[in-house]
Each structure stands twice: as C-alpha cells, then as structure tokens.
Amino acid sequence: MSNNKIREQVVENTRNKSNTFERIIPIILLVITLVSIVATIGILYTLISQSFEFFSRVPITEFLLSTTWQPYVGDGEWGIWALIMGTMKIVVIAAIVAIPIGLGAAIYLSEYASDKVRRLIKPILEVLAGIPTVVYGFFAINFVNPILQSIYDGFGLYNAVSAGLVVGVMIIPMIASLSEDAMSSVPASMREGSLGMGATRLETAVRVVIPAAFSGIIASFVLAISRAIGETMIVSIAAGSTPNASFDVTEPLQTMTGFIVQITSGDAAFGTNLYYSLFAVGMALFVMTLIMNIISSWLTNRFKEEY
Amino acid sequence: MTLIDKDIIANKRSGRQTRNSILKWLFFLCTMFGLMVLIMLIADTVADGWDSLDMEFLTNFNSSRAESAGFYGAIIGSLWLMVVTAPVAIVLSVGTALYLEEYAPKNKFTEFIKINISNLAGVPSVVFGLLGLAMFVRALALGNSVLAAGLTLALMILPVIVVASQEAIRTVPASVREASIGMGATKWQTVSKIILPAAIPGIITGIILALSRALGETAPLVVIGVPTTLLVTPNSFLDSFQAMPMQIYSWVKMPNEEFQYIAAAGIIIMLVVLLLMNSAAIFIRNKFSKRY
Numbered sequence: 001m002s003n004n005k006i007r008e009q010v011v012e013n014t015r016n017k018s019n020t021f022e023r024i025i026p027i028i029l030l031v032i033t034l035v036s037i038v039a040t041i042g043i044l045y046t047l048i049s050q051s052f053e054f055f056s057r058v059p060i061t062e063f064l065l066s067t068t069w070q071p072y073v074g075d076g077e078w079g080i081w082a083l084i085m086g087t088m089k090i091v092v093i094a095a096i097v098a099i100p101i102g103l104g105a106a107i108y109l110s111e112y113a114s115d116k117v118r119r120l121i122k123p124i125l126e127v128l129a130g131i132p133t134v135v136y137g138f139f140a141i142n143f144v145n146p147i148l149q150s151i152y153d154g155f156g157l158y159n160a161v162s163a164g165l166v167v168g169v170m171i172i173p174m175i176a177s178l179s180e181d182a183m184s185s186v187p188a189s190m191r192e193g194s195l196g197m198g199a200t201r202l203e204t205a206v207r208v209v210i211p212a213a214f215s216g217i218i219a220s221f222v223l224a225i226s227r228a229i230g231e232t233m234i235v236s237i238a239a240g241s242t243p244n245a246s247f248d249v250t251e252p253l254q255t256m257t258g259f260i261v262q263i264t265s266g267d268a269a270f271g272t273n274l275y276y277s278l279f280a281v282g283m284a285l286f287v288m289t290l291i292m293n294i295i296s297s298w299l300t301n302r303f304k305e306e307y
Numbered sequence: 308m309t310l311i312d313k314d315i316i317a318n319k320r321s322g323r324q325t326r327n328s329i330l331k332w333l334f335f336l337c338t339m340f341g342l343m344v345l346i347m348l349i350a351d352t353v354a355d356g357w358d359s360l361d362m363e364f365l366t367n368f369n370s371s372r373a374e375s376a377g378f379y380g381a382i383i384g385s386l387w388l389m390v391v392t393a394p395v396a397i398v399l400s401v402g403t404a405l406y407l408e409e410y411a412p413k414n415k416f417t418e419f420i421k422i423n424i425s426n427l428a429g430v431p432s433v434v435f436g437l438l439g440l441a442m443f444v445r446a447l448a449l450g451n452s453v454l455a456a457g458l459t460l461a462l463m464i465l466p467v468i469v470v471a472s473q474e475a476i477r478t479v480p481a482s483v484r485e486a487s488i489g490m491g492a493t494k495w496q497t498v499s500k501i502i503l504p505a506a507i508p509g510i511i512t513g514i515i516l517a518l519s520r521a522l523g524e525t526a527p528l529v530v531i532g533v534p535t536t537l538l539v540t541p542n543s544f545l546d547s548f549q550a551m552p553m554q555i556y557s558w559v560k561m562p563n564e565e566f567q568y569i570a571a572a573g574i575i576i577m578l579v580v581l582l583l584m585n586s587a588a589i590f591i592r593n594k595f596s597k598r599y
C-alpha cells in the first residue's frame with residue numbers, strides 16, 4: 001500500500017516538473033522556426049515597398065521595355081534590359097563551360113569511378129565550391145583575362161568572356177554533384193540490365209542512365225544557372241560597369257548584381273531615384289532566381305516520384 | 308557454314324569499345340578540370356602575393372600606400388563578425404531543424420516552412436544585402452555595424468545549417484529514439500540527451516561549412532556599406548568594422564598594380580583560414596560520426 005503511494009508520488013512529481021517544461025520547448029522551437037518565415041517576409045516587404053516607391057517615380061513601362069540604363073544622366077534612364085542582357089551574356093558563357101564539363105564529371109563519378117576515386121575527388125569539388133567569389137574575381141581579372149588578351153587583342157580589361165568563364169568554373173561543382181546524385185539514384189538493376197545485354201558503359205550511361213535521371217540533371221542545370229544569375233563579385237570585378245544591351249562579348253558590361261554593388265559601394269543617397277532603383281533591380285533579380293529555383297525543385301520532385 | 312561472322316562482330320565491338328574508352332578519358336578530364344583550375348588559382352595567387360606576406364602585413368592597418376597597407380583591421384573585423392553570426396545562426400538553425408524533425412506536425416504549414424527554407428537557400432546573397440540595408444542598417448538604425456552585418460549573414464547561412472542539421476538528425480535511427488522513450492524518458496530528454504548528441508558531428512560539420520561561407524561572403528557587406536579604410540578595430544557590436552573579403556575586394560578594384568599583390572596576400576590568408584575550417588569540418592565528419 002505505502003509502496004504504491006510512493007510510486008504514484010514519484011510519477012506525479014516527474015510529470016509535474018517536466019510537464020510545463022515539455023510543453024514550453026516546442027513553443028520556443030516553433031518561434032525560432034518562424035524566424036525563417038519572418039526573413040522571407042522581410043525580403044519581400046523590403047523589395048516590394050521600395051520598388052513601389054521607385055515605380056511611383058519612374059514608369060514601370062520604361063523599366064520593363066527600354067534598353068537604355070543611364071542612372072547618372074539627368075533624372076536617369078531606367079531600362080533594365082541593358083542589365084538583363086549583361087546578366088544573360090555572363091550566364092550563357094558560364095553555361096557553355098559548366099554544363100558539358102559538369103555533366104562529364106558527373107558521368108565519370110557515377111558510371112566509371114571506383115568508390116575510392118569518388119572519395120578522393122568529391123572533397124576537391126567541395127573545396128572548389130567553397131572558394132569565396134571575390135577570390136574567383138581576382139583570378140578572372142589577373143589570370144584568365146591576360147590569357148584571353150594574349151589570344152585576341154580585342155578583349156578589354158573588362159569583358160563578358162573572362163567573367164563568364166570563371167562564373168562557369170564556379171558552378172561546375174554544383175552541376176557535377178547534383179547530376180551525380182540524380183544519376184546514382186537510378187536503380188542499379190537498370191544499369192546491370194543494360195550492361196548484361198552487352199552494352200558498353202558509355203552506351204549504358206547515354207541511353208539508360210541519363211534518360212532515367214534526365215529531370216534531375218536538368219534540375220541541376222537550372223539551379224546552377226540561377227546561381228550564375230545571382231553571382232555578384234566575379235562580375236563586379238571582371239565584367240566592368242557599363243550597362244549595354246549589345247551582344248558583343250569583348251565589351252565591358254554590367255549585370256543586375258553588378259549594378260547593385262556599384263551603387264552601394266559608392267554613395268547612393270537615401271531617398272534618391274538611384275537608391276530606390278537598387279530595390280527594383282533586386283526585385284527583378286529575386287523574381288528570376290525564384291522562378292528558376294521553383295522549376296528546379298519541381299523537376300527534382302517529379303524525378304523522385306518515378307522511382 | 309558459319310551463321311555468325313566473328314570478324315564482323317569483333318569489328319563492331321572494337322569500335323564501340325574504343326568509343327567507350329576515349330570518352331571515359333574525356334569524362335575523367337572533365338572531373339580533373341576542377342582540380343586543375345584549383346591548382347592554377349592557388350599557384351597564381353601565391354606567385355602574386357607571396358612577397359607581400361610578412362609580419363607587417365598582418366599587423367598593419369590598411370593604408371593608401373600599398374607597401375604599408377596591412378590586413379590587421381580586416382582580420383579582427385572578420386572575427387568580430389563571426390562572434391555575432393555564429394551564435395545567432397546556430398541557435399536559429401539548430402532550433403528550426405529540431406522543430407521540423409522532432410516536433411512539427413505533418414501538415415500544410417510545416418510543408419510551407421520547409422519549402423520556404425529551401426527557397427531562402429536560393430536567394431542571391433546580394434539580395435540578403437538589400438534586406439540588411441533596408442532592415443538592419445536603416446529601419447533599426449544599426450548603421451554599418453558589426454551587428455547589422457552579422458545578423459544579415461546569419462540569416463543568409465540559416466538555410467544551409469538547417470538542411471545539414473535536418474540530415475544529421477534524420478540519420479539517428481528510430482530504434483535509439485524508441486529505446487529512450489521506452490525507458491520512460493520524456494520527449495525533450497530524448498531529444499536533448501539522445502538525439503542531439505548522436506547528431507552533433509553532422510550538425511557541427513554543417514555549421515563550420517556555413518560559417519566558412521559567411522566568412523568569405525563579400526556582396527552583402529558591400530551592400531551594407533562596410534568601410535575599407537578604418538584605422539581602428541571595433542570596441543562594441545555597434546561599431547563599424549572591416550572584413551577580410553571586403554578588404555580584398557577594395558584592393559582588387561584599385562587601378563594601381565601594387566595593390567593586386569597585397570590583394571593576393573590577403574587572399575592567401577583568407578584561403579588558409581577557410582582551408583583550416585574545411586579540414587576541421589571533414590575531420591569531425593570522418594572521426595566522430597557514429598555508426599549505428
């Protein structure tokens with residue numbers, strides 16, 4: 001009888017003591033979790049409210065349709081196409097470098113390399129992915145560009161090719177490792193079936209593994225391109241600060257990110273058109289990268305459902 | 308009569324085999340391309356920066372003359388920055404990961420939080436800079452202080468640590484968790500005494516990698532307006548400061564060739580710090596990760 005009472009007492013004590021605590025913990029953690037939502041709301045609110053101010057001064061039609069970006073002349077001319085063209089030139093050059101090399105590396109790692117080789121090479125890709133972009137910028141202007149200039153003397157100090165090539169190098173690890181993930185998750189039975197029918201590793205990779213992992217591979221391209229669009233320091237250092245909507249890759253140019261850095265590293269006085277234009281450009285950048293990220297995760301999820 | 312012409316088959320096969328081995332080498336070259344660039348990048352930087360790398364460079368403040376310009380202010384400033392970024396980012400992200408993995412009910416709202424975090428991971432760093440500029444620098448009037456920049460970077464690396472921590476927590480097998488609950492431990496006792504200790508190597512690896520990203524990040528600092536020619540180190544979190552990547556950027560942008568050499572010297576210091584951090588992360592991952 002008394003034994004039971006003690007047991008009840010113990011049970012009750014532990015329950016009382018821990019109950020409030022146990023109930024508070026999830027609430028604290030939930031509040032912490034909500035910070036990420038607050039951050040998103042903060043980004044959206046900042047971009048939308050300040051862009052709104054910008055578009056009350058500059059017609060949105062000019063922003064979206066004009067191809068001249070001249071913030072310093074008079075009240076300024078604000079045609080974002082000049083900046084988008086700059087970004088696109090960089091992205092296309094980067095993609096031309098990064099997609100074949102990244103995919104080639106992914107095929108090697110997933111279809112040819114032994115476990116040992118893979119364990120050696122993956123950390124190298126991680127180190128490459130961890131190099132700060134300002135270092136890549138230095139590399140672009142002090143190493144890559146002099147080589148380009150020695151090949152063809154039409155290249156100026158700032159141009160799309162040196163910046164684009166190095167942005168390409170920067171996104172290779174991303175394409176390689178995400179594509180490799182997609183290819184590795186193709187079931188071994190499919191690969192073995194193909195090899196067993198007498199196909200070579202190359203034929204297996206090209207006709208079986210890549211088609212099966214296709215959406216995952218495309219997702220990695222899209223994500224890498226989104227990263228290239230948002231890349232800032234390489235283009236600020238090596239691509240120049242002359243917005244233009246031409247297709248010439250030997251000229252200096254300016255990207256959306258490059259513009260934001262140029263204006264904020266000088267003094268964009270609070271309340272000027274120039275200050276608010278930062279947020280309008282930021283908004284365009286945010287929307288473009290968000291769309292690409294959504295496409296990429298949609299492709300990845302679709303792929304996951306298949307197997 | 309032979310139905311199978313072995314010569315034709317051998318011919319066809321050899322063509323396919325050759326193609327296979329040629330492309331194998333091509334793919335191998337693609338894989339090695341990254342390593343080759345890494346070697347060129349390091350060789351170029353060391354060749355440019357080695358001569359400027361001395362004690363004076365480490366103990367001098369920045370200067371308008373290349374021969375006396377140093378990295379001291381930037382090194383100390385980056386340390387201050389990490390003192391703000393690290394605790395804020397760690398508390399927020401590990402808390403978020405614990406909530407999502409251990410407590411969150413499976414509903415639309417939880418799903419929304421997860422999608423939101425993965426989208427946050429894709430937001431360009433320069434946009435986080437704009438958030439910092441409008442929110443922390445202007446609205447909260449923190450100016451270009453250590454606190455404003457530290458909070459901005461903490462938000463930027465939050466998704467990275469959340470995802471790494473979630474993965475680490477997920478690798479703790481259900482059996483361990485059930486054993487703890489079965490022995491009468493409460494939910495929080497299980498989480499704090501069983502799951503966290505088991506997941507901590509993975510979480511720490513994620514934290515170190517994220518912090519090394521924050522340490523090398525330049526764009527948000529430019530947008531916030533971090534100065535490059537201060538002659539003092541900060542005394543409080545509300546003082547302005549310098550930072551390593553920002554300092555390097557300002558030197559790279561100098562037209563004077565001398566400054567390219569000290570920029571290279573700065574890069575060597577920063578890469579050594581990052582390399583140490585990365586090695587620590589890899590070491591912890593390999594040494595302490597528990598196998599169940």
